[in-house]
Amino acid sequence: MELNEELHPVAGLLIHLLISLYSAVTFIPWYFLSGEAWNPNKTKKVKAKPVTDKPGSQYRSVSSLNCLASVLYPGSDTLDKVFEHAKNKFKNQDCLGMRELLSEEDEIQPNGKVFKKVIFGQYNWLSFEEAHARAAKFGSGLAMLGQKPRSNIAVFCETRAEWMIAAQACFMYNFPLVTLYATLGGQAIAHGLNETEVTHIITSKELLQNKLKGIILEIPKLKHIILVDGMKTQGNISQTVTIHTMATVQAMGATSQNLNKPQVAPLPSDIAVIMYTSGSTGIPKGVMISHSNLIAGITGMCERISNLGQGDTYIGYLPLAHVLELSAELVCLTVGCRIGYSSPQTLSDQSSKIKRGSKGDASELQPTLMASVPEIMDRIYKGVMMKVNSMNKFQRVLFALAYNYKMKQISKGYSTPLCDRLIFRKVRMLLGGKTRILLCGGAPLSPATQRFMNICFCCSVGQGYGLTETCGAGTITEACDYSTGRVGAPLACCEIRLKDWEEGGYRCTDKPNPRGEIVIGGPNVTMGYYKNESKTEEDFLVDNQRKRWFFTGDIGEFHPDGCLQIVDRKKDLVKLQAGEYVSLGKVESALKNISLIDNICAYANSDQSYVIGFVVPNQKELLELAKRKGINGNLEELCNNREMENEVLRVMTESSASAALEKFEMPVKIRLSPEPWTPETGLVTDAFKLKRKELRTHYQADIERMYGRK
Numbered sequence: 001m002e003l004n005e006e007l008h009p010v011a012g013l014l015i016h017l018l019i020s021l022y023s024a025v026t027f028i029p030w031y032f033l034s035g036e037a038w039n040p041n042k043t044k045k046v047k048a049k050p051v052t053d054k055p056g057s058q059y060r061s062v063s064s065l066n067c068l069a070s071v072l073y074p075g076s077d078t079l080d081k082v083f084e085h086a087k088n089k090f091k092n093q094d095c096l097g098m099r100e101l102l103s104e105e106d107e108i109q110p111n112g113k114v115f116k117k118v119i120f121g122q123y124n125w126l127s128f129e130e131a132h133a134r135a136a137k138f139g140s141g142l143a144m145l146g147q148k149p150r151s152n153i154a155v156f157c158e159t160r161a162e163w164m165i166a167a168q169a170c171f172m173y174n175f176p177l178v179t180l181y182a183t184l185g186g187q188a189i190a191h192g193l194n195e196t197e198v199t200h201i202i203t204s205k206e207l208l209q210n211k212l213k214g215i216i217l218e219i220p221k222l223k224h225i226i227l228v229d230g231m232k233t234q235g236n237i238s239q240t241v242t243i244h245t246m247a248t249v250q251a252m253g254a255t256s257q258n259l260n261k262p263q264v265a266p267l268p269s270d271i272a273v274i275m276y277t278s279g280s281t282g283i284p285k286g287v288m289i290s291h292s293n294l295i296a297g298i299t300g301m302c303e304r305i306s307n308l309g310q311g312d313t314y315i316g317y318l319p320l321a322h323v324l325e326l327s328a329e330l331v332c333l334t335v336g337c338r339i340g341y342s343s344p345q346t347l348s349d350q351s352s353k354i355k356r357g358s359k360g361d362a363s364e365l366q367p368t369l370m371a372s373v374p375e376i377m378d379r380i381y382k383g384v385m386m387k388v389n390s391m392n393k394f395q396r397v398l399f400a401l402a403y404n405y406k407m408k409q410i411s412k413g414y415s416t417p418l419c420d421r422l423i424f425r426k427v428r429m430l431l432g433g434k435t436r437i438l439l440c441g442g443a444p445l446s447p448a449t450q451r452f453m454n455i456c457f458c459c460s461v462g463q464g465y466g467l468t469e470t471c472g473a474g475t476i477t478e479a480c481d482y483s484t485g486r487v488g489a490p491l492a493c494c495e496i497r498l499k500d501w502e503e504g505g506y507r508c509t510d511k512p513n514p515r516g517e518i519v520i521g522g523p524n525v526t527m528g529y530y531k532n533e534s535k536t537e538e539d540f541l542v543d544n545q546r547k548r549w550f551f552t553g554d555i556g557e558f559h560p561d562g563c564l565q566i567v568d569r570k571k572d573l574v575k576l577q578a579g580e581y582v583s584l585g586k587v588e589s590a591l592k593n594i595s596l597i598d599n600i601c602a603y604a605n606s607d608q609s610y611v612i613g614f615v616v617p618n619q620k621e622l623l624e625l626a627k628r629k630g631i632n633g634n635l636e637e638l639c640n641n642r643e644m645e646n647e648v649l650r651v652m653t654e655s656s657a658s659a660a661l662e663k664f665e666m667p668v669k670i671r672l673s674p675e676p677w678t679p680e681t682g683l684v685t686d687a688f689k690l691k692r693k694e695l696r697t698h699y700q701a702d703i704e705r706m707y708g709r710k
Contacts, residue, residue: 047478047489048562056508058497058521059562061490063303069492070292070523072299072334077268078291079171079330082298086333087132093310094338095131096161097123099361107355117355123340123365128333131165134250136260139169141253142200145224145244147175149264152196152274154178156189156203156212159320160341162228162246164329166202167273167320171291174266178274178286179321181686182207183679188284190218192276195286195531200224202246213237268292274530275323275468286530287468294330296523297471300491301331304476305437308369310336313434315367317342319686323472324441324464328371340365344376348430350383366432373442374449375599375688381449382595382618384427384456399423406455410482420458427456435459437479441466442687444566444585447484448593454482463487465566469539469550470494473524475564489562494522496564498556504573504581506555515567518556521549574604580664582611587667588690590660596621596651599677599684601695602667603703612706613667614699616676617648625651639672648672669706671699 049065050057060068076082100121107117126134147153153175157163170177178196180189189211193201198221203212205227216222216238225243237243253259266272272291276284302308314332316339318325332339342361345353349360388399402423406416420428428435435457440450441464453461462477465487474496477488490496498508498516506515525548528536541549555568572585587602591613599616619635626638629647638644649670652658658666677683683695696703 135168139173141249297473300493
């Protein structure tokens, strides 16, 4: 993406002179001091190779061509040993941090809605030794409450320090941890708890009242509820269920003779986590993840992400029930990074729950490491661009020149310290000002957003590719790789091969690059689906060398340097009536960067000749468009206005984003939605992936209308 502005003659000349002067003064010292002078082509080096010359051969990282990595520290082959190693090595250093809540108040909006606003103080920290001690006491207390080794226990809780302490306790005492998203619906929660036959569940006061209380009678085996926050709730939830606080369970464990002495120590092959997926394709499936699976995934990630260590601070705000966040935090604990906890509602100074004028979590914590999903990064991108567009002309020109100049410089491998300090400093401060690595996963990130984040946040913005079934490990881009649209080379813990998909026209013999369904193998490939052998046999394969493989359903293409690009998904590919194949994900990715669109779901039927779409418009942009067109009404009225649908469709069709699409791929009709799609609505997952089945059901009447069946 290039930012183009019509230059005022004097302003343009002045700025060009400044940039030229900057280039002349800084080029020679920065050429030598940046390190690029000695290795200008490091981004072009081969990062992975096929093991054999045969078509369809698996690719491995050049660092693990002969043997896949499976253990980071010799002898630390279970997660409790990994945390023990970290405790002994990092001792009194900061480990887990939570902000102190100073005040909370209700704020009435102009539309009458009431929003909770909070003011936080500083972060309070537990050291590695303190976190380990609390986990040991909690695990011991759970054992005293009757929790048995190799018997499942559930954690149903928002991301917070207590979640990780509970997880480490379960790893120590060999209690397989069942993870459930806090935003799952009642039936999905009950399904997971009943399928795993849990008797103990760790949750929060809010989730107990809002979610568990209504389904408690549907979970007959549940006996104990442990609250991570505050005092017990008032009143009985059930005559058969006892409620405890985490503090009381830890106090019980501290008095036990079995403290730090689990009855059955975990083996590498024992189940560590049963992670229920977010259910984008139906009822959530429980993925069985062993200790050795997670350790292999952590090992691969640590090898790829450079210079991780005690000087780093990670901000944790994504759901810990998602493999991306759990893996990222386990990596941090393994190498001594501290973790400060946050939430999507308190992340920045402008977040919805932060009282105006007070600091968001990123400003207070100033993290160096951050994980994200494309939905959140797209929001940041659009938010910054809206502010840029509201600047005066001189400021816009200056920003555009600096942006385009930096884009050219980083493509050559050079840094731009003056631009970073003078132009992009305020943008960078949105995430605290010290971020050096921003890793995106969960879904494809658009090239425009990735390039924008690279430039404006002055840090390495990489993509990773992995699934729950592979412990989140598959590929990660290297920090020095500033290309877009790619997800990097295979990690040292796994290998990837491409399988022909004839129906979609993808083959590993394709030229210039091999293409096909991505199949991942290695010690990070999980054990299968809990109590679902038929689905396990469908998606997993154990070859004659007893190596496990997982068939992802994603279509990939290997580049000559061994990096992978996701080009399609089998389930997202629809064949239209005239025979053209439409990739719904491609359509959505291309159109989501239009400032008028906050979210979009493309839809097509094989018995129809065109694509339609459901669109969540940006409220501010939609109101401005309506004003320009002389159309009156509030947001809901505008979204139900057929004339506004046509205007939004016109903007989509005329935008530069549409150039990436064929004519038959562009939606012909759309439906505007006044309500955003959040995990709470059930229309997207916790990682903000579209739930196509639920969206189809939700918009069934509109599908009938747009396809002329009504």
